[in-house]
Amino acid sequence: MPKAVLTPQSEDFPRWYQDVVAKAELADNGPVRGTMVIRPYGYAIWERMQADMDRRIKEAGARNAYFPLFIPESYLTREAEHVEGFSPELAVVTHAGGKQLEEPVVVRPTSETVIGEYLAKWTQSYRDLPLLLNQWANVVRWELRPRIFLRTSEFLWQEGHTAHATEDDARAYAARIHEDVYAAFMREMLALPVVLGRKTARERFAGATNTLALEGMMRDGKALQMGTSHELGQNFAKAFDITYLSEQGRQELCWTTSWGTSTRMLGGLIMGHGDDHGLRLPPRLAPVQALVMVVKDGEGVPEAAHRLVADLVARGVRAELDARVDTAFGRRAVDAELKGIPVRVEVGPRDLAEGSVTVARRIAGGKESVPLGGVVGVVAAALEEDHDTLYAEALAHREASTVAVTTVGAAAEAARTGWATIPWATLGPEGEEELARSAVTVRCLTMPDGSVPRKEDADGVLAVVGRAY
Numbered sequence: 001m002p003k004a005v006l007t008p009q010s011e012d013f014p015r016w017y018q019d020v021v022a023k024a025e026l027a028d029n030g031p032v033r034g035t036m037v038i039r040p041y042g043y044a045i046w047e048r049m050q051a052d053m054d055r056r057i058k059e060a061g062a063r064n065a066y067f068p069l070f071i072p073e074s075y076l077t078r079e080a081e082h083v084e085g086f087s088p089e090l091a092v093v094t095h096a097g098g099k100q101l102e103e104p105v106v107v108r109p110t111s112e113t114v115i116g117e118y119l120a121k122w123t124q125s126y127r128d129l130p131l132l133l134n135q136w137a138n139v140v141r142w143e144l145r146p147r148i149f150l151r152t153s154e155f156l157w158q159e160g161h162t163a164h165a166t167e168d169d170a171r172a173y174a175a176r177i178h179e180d181v182y183a184a185f186m187r188e189m190l191a192l193p194v195v196l197g198r199k200t201a202r203e204r205f206a207g208a209t210n211t212l213a214l215e216g217m218m219r220d221g222k223a224l225q226m227g228t229s230h231e232l233g234q235n236f237a238k239a240f241d242i243t244y245l246s247e248q249g250r251q252e253l254c255w256t257t258s259w260g261t262s263t264r265m266l267g268g269l270i271m272g273h274g275d276d277h278g279l280r281l282p283p284r285l286a287p288v289q290a291l292v293m294v295v296k297d298g299e300g301v302p303e304a305a306h307r308l309v310a311d312l313v314a315r316g317v318r319a320e321l322d323a324r325v326d327t328a329f330g331r332r333a334v335d336a337e338l339k340g341i342p343v344r345v346e347v348g349p350r351d352l353a354e355g356s357v358t359v360a361r362r363i364a365g366g367k368e369s370v371p372l373g374g375v376v377g378v379v380a381a382a383l384e385e386d387h388d389t390l391y392a393e394a395l396a397h398r399e400a401s402t403v404a405v406t407t408v409g410a411a412a413e414a415a416r417t418g419w420a421t422i423p424w425a426t427l428g429p430e431g432e433e434e435l436a437r438s439a440v441t442v443r444c445l446t447m448p449d450g451s452v453p454r455k456e457d458a459d460g461v462l463a464v465v466g467r468a469y
Helices: 013-023 040-059 073-077 080-089 112-122 167-188 235-240 264-273 301-314 329-338 349-353 372-400 408-414 424-436
Strands: 027-029 036-038 070-072 091-096 099-107 131-140 154-164 195-198 210-217 223-231 243-245 251-253 255-262 290-294 319-322 343-347 356-361 367-371 402-404 419-423 441-446 462-466
Touching: 013 264, 036 040, 036 154, 040 131, 040 154, 040 167, 040 264, 070 073, 073 080, 073 099, 073 112, 080 235, 112 131, 112 154, 112 235, 112 255, 154 167, 167 195, 167 210, 167 223, 167 255, 210 264, 210 372, 210 441, 223 264, 235 255, 255 264, 264 372, 290 301, 290 329, 301 319, 301 343, 301 349, 301 372, 329 343, 343 349, 343 372, 349 356, 356 372, 367 372, 372 402, 408 419, 408 424, 419 424, 424 441, 424 462
Parallel strands: 290 319, 290 343, 402 419
Antiparallel strands: 027 036, 070 099, 091 099, 131 154, 154 255, 195 210, 195 441, 210 223, 223 255, 243 251, 343 356, 356 367, 419 462, 441 462
């Protein structure tokens, strides 16, 4: 591919990212600073993410609902730590209908407060618990340094909110979402390895008693928080009077959780797998898994291409036809690579005369001549193989870019190009504060075997340290 198509990652990674977003036709900047317009191809990827995540959430027992975009300002002030954490990011409406509002309303930055009001209304007895809700919505958090998909003033997400009778039940459900929904989705759909851990007190969600996080390493060595699941203890239950009548006839406070993932995952997908040719999409996520391309017109070529598309679709492959012979084939091939389409099937008169076509692989690379009768099998096998290839490459990159250290200085140095792991007992809050002055953060606390430490764990707990988006 000519150098002019994309800025090389090694030359300027942020510019490369912007190039991919624009030239793969994923999104555009919106008319208000910090907003974005998601283009059809980018939205098609998001829709596939959304559909699979929604299935997993429902399998975990949550049901979808919808809550208002506007939240009374007084709701946020009822949980002091929560409003303090979000205050700099709030968008507040003070005028509407041609007059000043009696009470300002906040454009939702997250919905713990408004949903807490209704959890209290809908929870009367232990028989109503657990109450497991999820909503797909947009939220607004005013960003000073926006970047499409990664940090925008408005973004799309899902947010789950639950109420439970006991702390153990709430903790177990937050962990279930963290591991069985989020981590599994990222492995099985995004082909991205993530470190599972819990946030330090400094980094956890405002108003939470514990935050479980999933951290992915991008190809430039920086970390991206891919999703979080929060134990909220009884903080919001106290603020919003979320109570229930127990089996013993006593009025008890509920224990609540919240959890969310967003269009930030699209940014992680781009930066976790992309190369100097553009996107590399995991086949399970790709809107188009195989693009059948007419190289140029010739006897029987359009007909053969149409048959191949039909055969691939019949096998369950998401296949499309590109018969735009009025556009140069090279340009079309470059566009397909930019968009990360896993497989191209190139049909031209010369190959067809010999009873074959050319199959080009985006992820594994290379081309091969394949007999017409074997195309469907070759494509299907490639799509299965490519998911594992992407995951293995991302995991190898993370392992090669992570070093174990024993001092704060060594952790800061390692974070220049990747991640460091350091015993939390060695680092501690003081070392965390020292790292923060160099824009290095503790991404999460984890155990050497990759499990999530409990709040009471001390021995063996590792801090994963790096620079982050």
